[in-house]
Amino acid sequence: MTDTRPSASPSASNADLLGLYRTMRRIRTFEERVGELFVRGLSAGSMLHLSIGEESAAAGVASAMRPEDTFTTHHRGHGIFLARGADPSRMMAEIAGKETGYCAGKGGSMHIADMALGHLGANAIVGGGIPAVVGAGLSAKRLKTGSVSLAFFGDGAMGQGILYESMNMAALWELPVLFVCINNQYGMGTRVDQATRNEAFDERARAFGLQGAMVDGNDVEAVAATAKDLVDAARAGKPGFLAISCYRFFGHARMDKSPYRAEEEELAGRQRDPVKIARAALLERGLAPGSALDALDTEIAAEMDATIDFAAASPAPPLASMFRDVFAVGEPEPEPVRTRLDRVLSKEIR
Amino acid sequence: MVQITYRDALRQALIDAMEADERVVVIGEEVGRYGGAYGVTKGLIDTFGGDRLIDTPISEPAIIGAAVGAAMTGLRPVAELMYVDFLGMTMDQLTNQAAKIRYMFGGQIGVPMVLRTQGGTGRSAGAQHSQSLEAWVMHMPGLRLVMPATAEDAYHLLRHALTMPDPVVFIEHKALYTRKEEADLTTAKRPWGKAAVRREGQDVVIVTYSRQVHYALEAAEALAKDGIEATVIDLRTLNPLDMETVIEHVEKIGRVAVVSEGPMTAGVAAELAARITEECFDFLHDPVIRIAGEDIPISVSQELEAGSVPSPALIGDAVRRLLS
Numbered sequence A: 001m002t003d004t005r006p007s008a009s010p011s012a013s014n015a016d017l018l019g020l021y022r023t024m025r026r027i028r029t030f031e032e033r034v035g036e037l038f039v040r041g042l043s044a045g046s047m048l049h050l051s052i053g054e055e056s057a058a059a060g061v062a063s064a065m066r067p068e069d070t071f072t073t074h075h076r077g078h079g080i081f082l083a084r085g086a087d088p089s090r091m092m093a094e095i096a097g098k099e100t101g102y103c104a105g106k107g108g109s110m111h112i113a114d115m116a117l118g119h120l121g122a123n124a125i126v127g128g129g130i131p132a133v134v135g136a137g138l139s140a141k142r143l144k145t146g147s148v149s150l151a152f153f154g155d156g157a158m159g160q161g162i163l164y165e166s167m168n169m170a171a172l173w174e175l176p177v178l179f180v181c182i183n184n185q186y187g188m189g190t191r192v193d194q195a196t197r198n199e200a201f202d203e204r205a206r207a208f209g210l211q212g213a214m215v216d217g218n219d220v221e222a223v224a225a226t227a228k229d230l231v232d233a234a235r236a237g238k239p240g241f242l243a244i245s246c247y248r249f250f251g252h253a254r255m256d257k258s259p260y261r262a263e264e265e266e267l268a269g270r271q272r273d274p275v276k277i278a279r280a281a282l283l284e285r286g287l288a289p290g291s292a293l294d295a296l297d298t299e300i301a302a303e304m305d306a307t308i309d310f311a312a313a314s315p316a317p318p319l320a321s322m323f324r325d326v327f328a329v330g331e332p333e334p335e336p337v338r339t340r341l342d343r344v345l346s347k348e349i350r
Numbered sequence B: 001m002v003q004i005t006y007r008d009a010l011r012q013a014l015i016d017a018m019e020a021d022e023r024v025v026v027i028g029e030e031v032g033r034y035g036g037a038y039g040v041t042k043g044l045i046d047t048f049g050g051d052r053l054i055d056t057p058i059s060e061p062a063i064i065g066a067a068v069g070a071a072m073t074g075l076r077p078v079a080e081l082m083y084v085d086f087l088g089m090t091m092d093q094l095t096n097q098a099a100k101i102r103y104m105f106g107g108q109i110g111v112p113m114v115l116r117t118q119g120g121t122g123r124s125a126g127a128q129h130s131q132s133l134e135a136w137v138m139h140m141p142g143l144r145l146v147m148p149a150t151a152e153d154a155y156h157l158l159r160h161a162l163t164m165p166d167p168v169v170f171i172e173h174k175a176l177y178t179r180k181e182e183a184d185l186t187t188a189k190r191p192w193g194k195a196a197v198r199r200e201g202q203d204v205v206i207v208t209y210s211r212q213v214h215y216a217l218e219a220a221e222a223l224a225k226d227g228i229e230a231t232v233i234d235l236r237t238l239n240p241l242d243m244e245t246v247i248e249h250v251e252k253i254g255r256v257a258v259v260s261e262g263p264m265t266a267g268v269a270a271e272l273a274a275r276i277t278e279e280c281f282d283f284l285h286d287p288v289i290r291i292a293g294e295d296i297p298i299s300v301s302q303e304l305e306a307g308s309v310p311s312p313a314l315i316g317d318a319v320r321r322l323l324s
């Protein structure tokens, strides 16, 4: 069952701090460009959820995954997929609703998916992607693929009953599954302590017989190490749960200016910056000179700038494509309303 | 008469209902401190407090289920579902519990609750946040169903819904919240379950509801330039369904298009077409045509999204063809 192939993901091939920093910096910069895409009026809508402040969760957990592992994400999933090796240009194109995007402009920011990289899909239903990893765990176990399936979701999903049904099944059947809760302290305008009396989410998981851990997202190395233990255990048939605490730097989506929280709180929250903290640690420990980090940042900025150009230059999906993929290729497509009307209205009987 | 948006009219209805009736509480995600995802309950918590604007965890089945229990035991809950797309998660509480309790228990008790939610396209919100699911509700015995098109109706129908003895599903349209119009919000009781004739013309009847009322009126203006005069009927409530008004106009005119944003197959338009055909067969010059959403999910791409539901242009084209 053990698979020693090196990971295709850019972070996992280099789980040291510099690699984790690089992954986090790419996520941060990508998300900043998503914000820009919106401001420039190029995004498909405003329901864009940035993972700025949460980069360590994506980078750390992804570094513990293998290429054959699968995962689902919540609506704030750009970072996780980037950490798993996504092409940021195709992501940006999808966020712009373009034909060149991962889902041909049908999904958008909240529904990016890519089976080639094990991404079973981002979800706009809070908790909606969680039970699929139980099924993926069943497949892995029965088909002996050696893969682990991970569900990424927010603290808000801790309110969804389906999470508890899923955790119970995963534990009961000893599935290779890891539940990952990214606790950014808010679900829209609701602070986590306004949605629960007990924030020790790992206790809930343990009550079902899962391995449960909580880790501070400030420390990407701690996230990576804890995730590694849990992913390895899951692969061996001991499913787990990991809650990573961090702070959602900005509003829930692009139109939300967070009037429900004080500016002082935001400023303090943004001190919990895993990218900055990792950079400082790299310098302090002499793992990389400042000039090298500056060069890396510049290279990433250029890479991410190009994603906007790609998205902007890409065509909108052709209208006729809307009937495609309702069912499998080769199956009859639904009849367009216009076609049916043409047919009905040209009938001789009239 | 006041100039008011659809959103503010809804808010005013909640304020007036809460002032008039202590038992009215609002329960749902972000309804209190945040003021509602679309701002309908903004500021209400300052007036009525957190005991009556009850913010919940993200737990839709329990929100609707709790509203059922509260309605059975003395409160008049308005349970808010942020998107109608989440109806699926709550379907047991709505259809097996709320809708059946009066009947199943032999008429001992009703469930006087309102489920407020919003649906429809128009914001590039994608496949799970843009649906029109009213057919699911209309299909279920025991549920009332309201889909207001105007600010004035939004106000009066919500006020009325909060006096009804049985569960009412109240579906707003996300593209209408910022629509501002003249409205009479005086509280004299309005007829319930009565369609509104928004425009009269002798050539064709267009029967619709919610945002498509405005699209139909737009289409009718364009048709008028070609010398085609349309009657536009806004159903307002789909349960009760005012077939009387529909039949009256269909029998006079003999040509009908029914318009619905939801997917065509087994949808609201199908039900309307069937009833009109049954009831008015001898008066029809042409088959009743359905202009409805495509039988596909909604895409995030603006082009595909807009292309997958009826537009004024599609309504106009279809009506022209019908009359040609």
Ligand SMILES: Cc1ncc(C[n+]2csc(CCOP(=O)(O)OP(=O)(O)O)c2C)c(N)n1
Residues within 6 Å of the ligand: A049, A074, A075, A076, A124, A125, A126, A127, A153, A154, A155, A156, A157, A158, A184, A186, A187, A188, A248, A252, B029, B058, B060, B082, B086, B089
């Ligand atoms: C079932 C469901 N309920 C409500 C929503 C609306 N909604 C979208 S995101 C969100 C908050 C989610 O919070 P959390 O799970 O903590 O994720 P975060 O946004 O913080 O990443 C809500 C209430 C939804 N999309 N799905």
Ligand SMILES: [Mg+2]
Residues within 6 Å of the ligand: A154, A155, A156, A182, A183, A184, A185, A186, A187, A188
């Ligand atoms: Mg959160």
